[in-house]
Amino acid sequence: MRKRRMEEAVAKSLMLGSLGLVLGSLLAIVGVVAWKGVSALSLSMLIETPSGGYYLGKGGGVANAIVGSLYLSLGASLLSILLSLPVAFALQREYASPRLANFTRLMLDVLWGIPSVVYGAVGFIIMAYLGITASLLGGIIALTLLMLPIMSRSMEEVIRIVPLELKETSYALGATRIETALRVVFRQALPGIVTAILLAFGRGIGDAASILFTAGYTDRIPRSLLDPVASLPLAVFFQMGTPIPEVQRRAYASALILLLMVLAVILVSRLLGSRFSRNLVR
């Protein structure tokens, strides 16, 4: 009896300990970024592009990277959604044989673990094939490659857990597979699908290596898909590498901006998601 109670206490303290460790380190990261960056954060940081001497500590801001990151990650998210949704539905048992589905799942899991610089390299090959240089389009292609496995795999997972009986209800009324998929399964899985999109978006907007040589870097805001484009992760990377303290602080400020942008996107999607999910079957 005492032994079982001990076991209970040990398990509980282990769990709470791990939780504390994880939460603590996350808060520490956010804290360091905020503490070091907040002093350099100013309105001109947000709305100005770098002027002459910005990288030596003079005036200007990272508006080029903020807009660039938004363009890149939204473009790549859109492309990924258009490709991932059909893939996720295709992997369901109504469409794919279990063997093909399992093989694809395995491949997607493997792709998930590939370092993002490799996606950049593959993106670069595709760009060379298409005859384009480092540009917004190139960056979007590389980021899409990076986001696809994450998005399609997590979408597939949430679509798969829609109860069979719910699908049966629709089929029993004489609905086809595609009607059931679009009108019933999609709606039921929508909150999960939104989460899948956010997961991939978060990975995409924060990634530096895949866009290093596919998107390039510029102090200007791109006017077309074929212009090079700046991004926040690379802005952090470049500014962090200088010996000038003011520029280093700006690196932290840029990271803070990136963090707040991700937070804002997540909050807005959650809000929208809860409005959509009122019809769900529980």
Place this chain on the structure above:
Amino acid sequence: MPHISVRKLAVSYGSHQALKEMSVDIPDGQITAVIGPSGCGKSTFLKSLNRLVDLYDEISVSGEVFIDEVNIYDPRADVLALRKKVGFLSQRPFALPMSIYDNIAYGPRIHRMKGRQLVEQIQQLHRSILLQNGEDPGQKLATPEEGEKGAMDFVVEYYLKLSGLWEEVKDRLHEPASRLSIGQQQRLALARALAIEPRVILADEPTSALDPLSAQLVERQFQLLKKDYTIVVVTHILRQARRIADYVIFLYLGELVEHGPAKRVFSSPRDPRTRAYITGEIS
């Protein structure tokens, strides 16, 4: 010729034979109860009547099932048309993830049923139900408003009334159906199934998840509807079968043991297994 005629039907999941070869005619315009212990193939039998068994992995079906003289297992058979002809109620009702109104409208919409045609069928059904219940068939239904939307409103209202749910939901038709209680959801499922204008209703233990009052409501709706539809109810509640069944099919371990008019089967079962089940020796 009865509505549903089963000939040498056998179903197996992989190497497990869920239903041994059976033949039976299911009478028209009556309630047929399929009874038997759990795991004896009742649900499989029911789901093979609208080919819902097609959805399961490694299933194999042999034999024939004729509905309106069409063999539904003919490779050329139109499964969607079949399922439109056969309404289905599952053990636990599932509300589609949309509003109450859209749940009812779902079937007519996917089958692209025209408003006019829907309204005419309803008027016909209405007269027939009034006649059977000894009421004046001249009793007028409200006339639907013009246009497709008016017709759909009319359809939704009529079937919700027919399934006895209208009074409870008429003020919140556009709320999510998932907010209804489980008993209400089962009546919603009935209304939804009726809205595609089936000729047959299959119900798989439709009251097993319901409280006694809701269960009674559903049973009463079946009694009301039986003259216009062929109703097949799977149940493991013997008392329910005694209450509502006109015809009984007894399955035991995947085998059709006995079938016949309910009175005869309950009062003088021919097979010792049926007798054992009915007297409560096995359950």
